[in-house]
Amino acid sequence: MKHLLTWSPVIVPEETIHYSVEYQGEYESLYLSHLWIPSHWCSPTKSTECDITDDITATVWYNLRVRATLGSQTSAWSTLEHPFNRNSTILTPPKIEVTKDGFHMVILLEDLGPQFEFYVAYWKSEPGTKEHVKVVKSGGIPVHLETMEPAARYCVKAQTFVKTIERHSAFSQAECIEVQGKDRRGPPPGTGPVWICWLHAAPCGCAAFHLENGPGAPVLLLPLSGPPRHLENHQFTPEVNQLQKGRGRTLCHVCAVF
Numbered sequence: 001m002k003h004l005l006t007w008s009p010v011i012v013p014e015e016t017i018h019y020s021v022e023y024q025g026e027y028e029s030l031y032l033s034h035l036w037i038p039s040h041w042c043s044p045t046k047s048t049e050c051d052i053t054d055d056i057t058a059t060v061w062y063n064l065r066v067r068a069t070l071g072s073q074t075s076a077w078s079t080l081e082h083p084f085n086r087n088s089t090i091l092t093p094p095k096i097e098v099t100k101d102g103f104h105m106v107i108l109l110e111d112l113g114p115q116f117e118f119y120v121a122y123w124k125s126e127p128g129t130k131e132h133v134k135v136v137k138s139g140g141i142p143v144h145l146e147t148m149e150p151a152a153r154y155c156v157k158a159q160t161f162v163k164t165i166e167r168h169s170a171f172s173q174a175e176c177i178e179v180q181g182k183d184r185r186g187p188p189p190g191t192g193p194v195w196i197c198w199l200h201a202a203p204c205g206c207a208a209f210h211l212e213n214g215p216g217a218p219v220l221l222l223p224l225s226g227p228p229r230h231l232e233n234h235q236f237t238p239e240v241n242q243l244q245k246g247r248g249r250t251l252c253h254v255c256a257v258f
Helices: 026-031 229-234
Strands: 004-006 018-024 049-051 063-070 096-101 104-109 116-124 132-136 143-147 153-162 175-178 194-198 205-209 218-222 242-245 254-257
Touching (some): 116 143, 132 143
Antiparallel strands (some): 104 143, 116 132, 116 153, 194 254, 218 242
């Protein structure tokens, strides 16, 4: 979890101001005669903010102070009005980006560091629809949430959670997305209707599997008396020998599609 200390700038025309940040924890205050320790990253710094995450590593109260320097001139220290404890942190909702990849709803959460998790709520925007919640362990990576129905509207909101301090933010503003048009999705790769057929003028039958490739589906011989037991109840096991590959023409007179 990242913590930033910010302050107002000192303005001197055509001059560069440097700042120094120091902190004092409970241990330094009680056992080291109120020792102040320079911040790891911000002593000195030209910025008007300091990442003090690596300085306040314990869940205790810290005092923080900053001063400005210009050449040999140094200001007085400006001390934080109230000591700070990281478990009093007020978390803000995460920034989210909702996109669609075909009929798939995808969310991208901002990366706030390894201590953050996210609770993502999403739902179909219509009366009586149940809200679903997904836990996302880290930000910065696109996450698939839902396969959407055509012409339907879906909404998403998210909140941050930090386990080390057992605190969470409010939910972000809901963002919604919609897929236009009819469902033109085909069957998943490697699937398709199974065609069972019998030759019109031959003492045998055949079974052809119409896969995604179409013409390359195998044509298999079956007995004339009808489908064997392994074809009953719409099941198939490869117990027959392959005769030939389909050659782009109709081989059967009557077909049944399962």
